[in-house]
Amino acid sequence: MKKNMGTRDRTIRMVTAVVLALLYFTDIVSGTLGWVFIIIAAVFLLTSLVGYCPLYSLLGITTNRKR
Numbered sequence: 001m002k003k004n005m006g007t008r009d010r011t012i013r014m015v016t017a018v019v020l021a022l023l024y025f026t027d028i029v030s031g032t033l034g035w036v037f038i039i040i041a042a043v044f045l046l047t048s049l050v051g052y053c054p055l056y057s058l059l060g061i062t063t064n065r066k067r
Contacts, residue, residue: 003051006063013048017041 006047020041024034047053056062 001050001052003064003066005047005051005053005060006058006065009063010048010051013044017044019049020044 018041020037023029024037024041029037051064
C-alpha cells in the first residue's frame with residue numbers, strides 16, 4: 001500500500017474529522033445525519049493516519065509529492 005496522500009491533505013482530513021465529531025458529540029447534529037458525520041469522521045481519521053485513500057487509488061489521484 002503506497003501512500004497517496006500528502007501532508008496538507010492529511011491535515012485537512014484530520015481537522016474535518018474532529019469538527020464532524022464535535023458537531024455530533026455536542027448535540028448540534030443528531031439522528032441519522034449525526035451517524036453519517038461520525039462514519040465520515042472515522043473514515044477521514046483512518047485514511048489520514050494511514051496516509052492512503054482507496055478512492056484516490058481508484059481514480060489515479062495522488063496528493064503526495066514524494067513518489
